[in-house]
Amino acid sequence: xxxxxxxxxxxxxxxxxxxxxxxxxxxxxxxxxxxxxxxxxxxxxxxxxxxxxxxxxxxxxxxxxxxxxxxxxxxxxxxxxxxxxxxxxxxxxxxxxxxxxxxxxxxxxxxxxxxxxxxxxxxxxxxxxxxxxxxxxxxxxxxxxxxxxxxxxxxxxxxxxxxxxxxxxxxxxxxxxxxxxxxxxxxxxxxxxxxxxxxxxxxxxxxxxxxxxxxxxxxxxxxxxxxxxxxxxxxxxxxxxxxxxxxxxxxxxxxxxxxxxxxxxxxxxxx
Amino acid sequence: xxxxxxxxxxxxxxxxxxxxxxxxxxxxxxxxxxxxxxxxxxxxxxxxxxxxxxxxxxxxxxxxxxxxxxxxxxxxxxxxxxxxxxxxxxxxxxxxxxxxxxxxxxxxxxxxxxxxxxxxxxxxxxxxxxxxxxxxxxxxxxxxxxxxxxxxxxxxxxxxxxxxxxxxxxxxxxxxxxxxxxxxxxxxxxxxxxxxxxxxxxxxxxxxxxxxxxxxxxxxxxxxxxxxxxxxxxxxxxx
Amino acid sequence: xxxxxxxxxxxxxxxxxxxxxxxxxxxxxxxxxxxxxxxxxxxxxxxxxxxxxxxxxxxxxxxxxxxxxxxxxxxxxxxxxxxxxxxxxxxxxxxxxxxxxxxxxxxxxxxxxxxxxxxxxxxxxxxxxxxxxxxxxxxxxxxxxxxxxxxxxxxxxxxxxxxxxxxxxxxxxxxxxxxxxxxxxxxxxxxxxxxxxxxxxxxxxxxxxxxxxxxxxxxxxxxxxxxxxxxxxxxxxxxxxxxxxxxxxxxxxxxxxxxxxxxxxxxxxxxxxxxxxxxxxxxxxxxxxxxxxxxxxxxxxxxxxxxxxxxxxxxxxxxxxxxxxxxxxxxxxxxxxxxxxxxxxxxxxxxxxxxxxxxxxxxxxxxxxxxxxxxxxxxxxxxxxxxxxxxxxxxxxxxxxxxxxxxxxxxxxxxxxx
Numbered sequence: 001x002x003x004x005x006x007x008x009x010x011x012x013x014x015x016x017x018x019x020x021x022x023x024x025x026x027x028x029x030x031x032x033x034x035x036x037x038x039x040x041x042x043x044x045x046x047x048x049x050x051x052x053x054x055x056x057x058x059x060x061x062x063x064x065x066x067x068x069x070x071x072x073x074x075x076x077x078x079x080x081x082x083x084x085x086x087x088x089x090x091x092x093x094x095x096x097x098x099x100x101x102x103x104x105x106x107x108x109x110x111x112x113x114x115x116x117x118x119x120x121x122x123x124x125x126x127x128x129x130x131x132x133x134x135x136x137x138x139x140x141x142x143x144x145x146x147x148x149x150x151x152x153x154x155x156x157x158x159x160x161x162x163x164x165x166x167x168x169x170x171x172x173x174x175x176x177x178x179x180x181x182x183x184x185x186x187x188x189x190x191x192x193x194x195x196x197x198x199x200x201x202x203x204x205x206x207x208x209x210x211x212x213x214x215x216x217x218x219x220x221x222x223x224x225x226x227x228x229x230x231x232x233x234x235x236x237x238x239x240x241x242x243x244x245x246x247x248x249x250x251x252x253x254x255x256x257x258x259x260x261x262x263x264x265x266x267x268x269x270x271x
Numbered sequence: 272x273x274x275x276x277x278x279x280x281x282x283x284x285x286x287x288x289x290x291x292x293x294x295x296x297x298x299x300x301x302x303x304x305x306x307x308x309x310x311x312x313x314x315x316x317x318x319x320x321x322x323x324x325x326x327x328x329x330x331x332x333x334x335x336x337x338x339x340x341x342x343x344x345x346x347x348x349x350x351x352x353x354x355x356x357x358x359x360x361x362x363x364x365x366x367x368x369x370x371x372x373x374x375x376x377x378x379x380x381x382x383x384x385x386x387x388x389x390x391x392x393x394x395x396x397x398x399x400x401x402x403x404x405x406x407x408x409x410x411x412x413x414x415x416x417x418x419x420x421x422x423x424x425x426x427x428x429x430x431x432x433x434x435x436x437x438x439x440x441x442x443x444x445x446x447x448x449x450x451x452x453x454x455x456x457x458x459x460x461x462x463x464x465x466x467x468x469x470x471x472x473x474x475x476x477x478x479x480x481x482x483x484x485x486x487x488x489x490x491x492x493x494x495x496x497x498x499x500x501x502x503x504x505x506x507x508x509x510x
Numbered sequence: 511x512x513x514x515x516x517x518x519x520x521x522x523x524x525x526x527x528x529x530x531x532x533x534x535x536x537x538x539x540x541x542x543x544x545x546x547x548x549x550x551x552x553x554x555x556x557x558x559x560x561x562x563x564x565x566x567x568x569x570x571x572x573x574x575x576x577x578x579x580x581x582x583x584x585x586x587x588x589x590x591x592x593x594x595x596x597x598x599x600x601x602x603x604x605x606x607x608x609x610x611x612x613x614x615x616x617x618x619x620x621x622x623x624x625x626x627x628x629x630x631x632x633x634x635x636x637x638x639x640x641x642x643x644x645x646x647x648x649x650x651x652x653x654x655x656x657x658x659x660x661x662x663x664x665x666x667x668x669x670x671x672x673x674x675x676x677x678x679x680x681x682x683x684x685x686x687x688x689x690x691x692x693x694x695x696x697x698x699x700x701x702x703x704x705x706x707x708x709x710x711x712x713x714x715x716x717x718x719x720x721x722x723x724x725x726x727x728x729x730x731x732x733x734x735x736x737x738x739x740x741x742x743x744x745x746x747x748x749x750x751x752x753x754x755x756x757x758x759x760x761x762x763x764x765x766x767x768x769x770x771x772x773x774x775x776x777x778x779x780x781x782x783x784x785x786x787x788x789x790x791x792x793x794x795x796x797x798x799x800x801x802x803x804x805x806x807x808x809x810x811x812x813x814x815x816x817x818x819x820x821x822x823x824x825x826x827x828x829x830x831x832x833x834x835x836x837x838x839x840x841x842x843x844x845x846x847x848x849x850x851x852x853x854x855x856x857x858x859x860x861x862x863x864x865x866x867x868x869x870x871x872x873x874x875x876x877x878x879x880x881x882x883x884x885x886x887x888x889x890x891x892x893x894x895x896x897x898x899x900x901x902x903x904x905x906x907x908x909x910x911x912x913x914x915x916x917x918x919x920x921x922x923x924x925x926x927x928x
Contacts, residue, residue, distance in 0.1 A: 181819070255354075266354045268283060270281075
């Protein structure tokens, strides 16, 4: 800890926020709720086929940041996003960008498992049906089965595809939500604390799944569990009061963070 | 330079205490080891066979401490999953106590050699260089423990550098003894014993150097083992 | 005294308090239940006579001459034949001593005015009876009916009439049967002929119009306000107004209906169509408010899930939010409709408080509704209408129970586990 102290600069990001093969790149992003600024001048690249973990204390803006990546914050009238966020070079806040199309390309999994109170099959089929991805019933069946298999849920639910999804266990419900998301073949999956409501075994299964999904998708995950961030991600970004304080290789962040705020957070110290 | 690892600022007070306790125990163990080395050296140089016996018999205490600290570190891993500086601290502690235990073993050897050598008439001139080496090693051990106690990278680096000097002194003693043995084959046995003592002291220097390297790892998060001094300095200075 | 003892002491106190509270709650429930029970029992007891109708057996000679029919007559001529004469003839044969005109009229009043139509229908159905003499059961007048039902305590029959009734009774010429008539006819000035079906159908058509208008409009308004409306002053104003509308006296809606629907748009007066429209106006605020709170109660995570899958706002609303809110929306709708069912005041203004004999066949026929019917009967002087009123109230209650049953069934159907 040579030069770190609490007065260390916080308005520039430590570590390496930029990568060569960026899927999503964020430049000078500010987010406001009415007059209150929630995210300050964030610069970050999310590389193709990587899992990036966003960690930080509650209210640090990491969830807000995540939700801006597929414009879920559009539903909040007082929320305003400034700066440049591009997906494969296209600005997602451009007037030409359809938020519905964007959300089909950038899927989202939420903290609380939220399957629709319909059958397992209907849950997974909903997205493809919405976007007309299947031409006939056979194709739809195929999408449903493949998605459930990818989410590692098929064997557990194959006998009750048509029973109500809310009867599944919490971990199964969350995997169903992941299956539902990957049924529309998004390019990026955003996960907002996907395992926070699950027991350790269900959590381990979800983490295993995230690692598996990395081959085909780019994943950004917000988590409060440092161990989880350390286990599933390749890169980690630490948020503090709406700024990214430090970004880096996960192994480096968790053994030798550069910024004292990061250090304090991941070691459980007073900030 | 901020040497404060701020062990007392965890949200969990119990965690603060655990880390502080482990560190404290390491320092206590270090003190014990230092005393063993000093006693062993004294026994050797003063041909004090009874003190040698005491030193040889006291090693179990150090071994017991190593086991105890090891266990405590395992508990910390299991219960706290330390990260960042905490993780580096616990790793450093585990490694440091291994080296301290080895130093204890070397001190035990010194004490053990002191017993047979006290009976034999050995020309005191042999001891002059040995004493010189011994003093150097004692200082080095002390400095490395000091660096650990204060998380002092500068002191650690100076100490690492001083190992080179000890190695040279050991070389000198070895050369001197070889000459002696060639000139005076009847003294070969005595010379061998002195050589072993010198070897033990040189090993203590190596272990002290290891401890200093752990201090660098602990504070800077950089692994500086098994590299030349030049590259070490370069690595330290590139943040 | 240690903590455990302190807690024990306070526990006793708390348990006593709880017990008291439970007893009080139980008492409240029981009081309510008792009131309802008393009301129901009272109604049923009062209504029972309305479900029973007395008939008298008279030997009727279908005399062609008395019927004032030619030897060869067209079937239509039967309509105007003198069936009343047959009854007169039969009664005179039964009581030959009655000579005075006024006594004859009193004797004739024992029989319902509808009896002659009964005979006509009988003859039309069985033409071979012409010239025959057959015993036929005829409706008695309501005064006689009431006299017989009330254990001869009722005094709107004269002494002479009582004598005749007693004589007929000794000959076992009276019988009591279930009054199916009551459920098959519309209103009448004669209590023995008055039925509830007209009012039931009127209520049914009115509520149908109300439901068809207020449910879609109310739900759409609620969905718009909750899911799509921008937060600005205009929307706030609309919200305040909707909440205020719920508290507007219903007669005002009646005036509005009169002014706008009847006078301006020319919707037929007294019809279920205009009644339904007025009641829909009155029901709308209830449905909107209930629907909004049901929509608000739908977990935001459902909206997020659908949005996250790329559903548009309208898809989110109609695929997920409305189906999930449906149980609550239905509850609100049924409450609103139940209110509408019991409403009379606004109907005063649009002419639905009227004496209507015919059973309405559609939403544009003149009709009355159950509560109005109850009011009209309660206002009638004939003693027999007391029982009719109670019976009508029972029918109204049954209508409500059926509606609530439907609501419960629909809710069960829509309710899903979470």
